[in-house]
Amino acid sequence: MAILPANKQLRLAVQVFETVKEEIVSGALPPNAQLSEAELSDRLGVSRTPVREALIKLSEDGLVRIIPQVGTFVAPISIDSVNEAQFIREHLECALIVDAVRRMDKATLRLLQDNLEQQERAVRYDDWDKFYELDEALHTLLAKASGHLQTWRIVQQSKVHMDRVRHVSFRMPDHMAKLTGQHKAIVDAVAQGDEVKAREALRCHLREIITTVEKLGLSETGQDLPPSRRRSARS
Amino acid sequence: MAILPANKQLRLAVQVFETVKEEIVSGALPPNAQLSEAELSDRLGVSRTPVREALIKLSEDGLVRIIPQVGTFVAPISIDSVNEAQFIREHLECALIVDAVRRMDKATLRLLQDNLEQQERAVRYDDWDKFYELDEALHTLLAKASGHLQTWRIVQQSKVHMDRVRHVSFRMPDHMAKLTGQHKAIVDAVAQGDEVKAREALRCHLREIITTVEKLGLSETGQDLPPSRRRSARS
DNA sequence: AATGGTATACTACCATGGCAGCGTGTCAAC
DNA sequence: GTTGACACGCTGCCATGGTAGTATACCATT
Incomplete structure (x- = not known):
């Protein structure tokens, strides 16, 4: 097999x-x-x-x-893990983007804007998987532009807990459109070469996950292990 | 064995x-x-x-x-690794200490000040190992006070590359005294409940490693692997 | 002397076997 | 009905054997 x-x-x-x-x-x-x-x-x-x-x-x-x-x-999706991942990601990625703006070149800026256009297309078609992929690619482009590859590895490592939430949240109505707007604000600031503006736009974007968790009413259910052994419930 | x-x-x-x-x-x-x-x-x-x-x-x-x-x-001690670790540590630990100040209680504050006194004693006796241990303990105390345990784990993970340098630098004359002074500035700011002052004092302290690397004239020697296999040269 | 081919030693990688520790079910004793 | 003892099955952990792949040493060839 x-x-x-x-x-x-x-x-x-x-x-x-x-x-x-x-x-x-x-x-x-x-x-x-x-x-x-x-x-x-x-x-x-x-x-x-x-x-x-x-x-x-x-x-x-x-x-x-x-x-x-x-x-x-x-492991259950614990709120603590998500909050902690958010803390790590916000502080590292907001630091990354500052250097990304300083080192930005026209080629990657073009890639960022291409990515945005594809995002808008994915939103129109309600293509969740495509949007997820583009979302990842956008953040990765910024990280690579900053030159801090090791830092980005740490962010990705911490990010998985948020990704578990994101996979659910994308189904929420108008959510993808909202995120695309935030992405646009970030890229615009980057294009203007405004480090502070870009950082704050990113910060605002990353904090979206917190309100999302609250909206979903994610509780600490299943925090402790089941009393009896249960097998995987895969289809 | x-x-x-x-x-x-x-x-x-x-x-x-x-x-x-x-x-x-x-x-x-x-x-x-x-x-x-x-x-x-x-x-x-x-x-x-x-x-x-x-x-x-x-x-x-x-x-x-x-x-x-x-x-x-x-792996060789690469400057890139040290700089990247410094980047990660500065941004995360400076964020940690802000929350540490907010949640500070008298018991841990006392522990911090006790630690400082022991540091001064270690400096007088030129006790490198003891100082190293106290240095670690001080930063860990602050991290635990902030409540962000997962974040501190990430910092510790990234920190090892700096630790390789630190093990050498402590032998430099008056280095421990200098660091103790910086530690004192940090704890003083924490005692005053001044978040910004504490953060900036910590930032200044963490950046010490950069000048240390420059002083040591650490080069990228041994970056590529040796042409011929060589065994461990342990004593 | 320089070069090309080959044998060989050594490596990290994967497969498999055995084992102690823990949970659970069974059943006897009360 | 409740409790306790015991045996069994399953788990993750560690030990060991086998293998493909690489670098080096050696030797025949030119």
Whole structure:
């Protein structure tokens, strides 16, 4: 059962990590679902060693909780994790964009504006997945322009908890249009070369997630583990 | 050969990670030294599996470089890594201290001032190791007071590259006294409840590492791997 | 002497086996 | 009905064996 895409360049453990991470963030694997080395290695067609390494990394990122001799479970979406991720992201990414503005060149500025146009198209077609992808690409473009690649890696690492929320929030009415407007404000400020304006526009944009969490009424449900073992409820 | 401290509560892989990390940061393992799974598992008295997991985590933190089928080498102290770590730390820790001031209570304030007194004593005795330990404790106290534990974990993770430099810099004349003065300025501002003053004092303190790097004339030597394999040069 | 081909030693990577620890179900004793 | 003891099954953890891939050393060829 080789569900994993054939890729000899990357270690199996990394491929497993990416796959399971995607399944958790997208919601395919619900909170508190049980993941065992044996089950995953069987499902993905690899041995238990790379699976184990992937699970350890997932636990370091806070996406799963490993309890020795008991089991491994998908971590619930805790408000604390989201708030903390927001804190980290806001302070780092707002610092990034300042340097990005200073080092901005015409080529990447053009890419940013192209991205915006595609976003507006995705909004018109209600294409959630495409919008998600473009959203990611926009922020990554700014990060790369700043030159702080390692910092961006940290942000991405912390960001996963927010991404779990975002995957739900995009279904909210008019949400994508609102975000696109914020993106536009950011890129406009960047185009003007106004560092402070860009930073504050980004800050405002990033704080959107807080109000989103409140709107969704995300509670701390499922914070503790289930009393009885339950298997993954995948379709 | 069980060099590892007996600790059944922690996974072996974590213990190996902590041990090797300490050896790299302290300089016991010099840049470009070769670390192989077999050699380490032999030296530490554990099997290759936990060693391998530790090396993977070390590579994720940027302390070693793993080249598949070739070898694992201690990463050189690159200026880029230090600068990037400084960037991350400054922006996160300066944000932390603001919340720390707001939530400060008398008990921790007392601990901070106690710590300062011990620092002055360590300076008088030229006790580098003790000072290093107190320095760590001071920053950790502030971080815990802020309540942002996850953020502090990120800072600690990024900080290791600076720590490699710090282990050398403490030997510089009057360096510890200078740092103690900066620590005092920070704690004074915290005691006064002045968030902005505390943040700027901390920022000034953190930027000390940059001038230190310049003073040491740290170059990018050893950036590329040696042409011929060389074994670890441990004593 | 310079070069090309090959054997070999060593590496990180993955697969698999064994094990201690924990949860749970069963059943006897009260 | 309640409680306690015990055995079983499952889990993650660690040890070990096998393998593909790389760099080096060696030697034949030119």
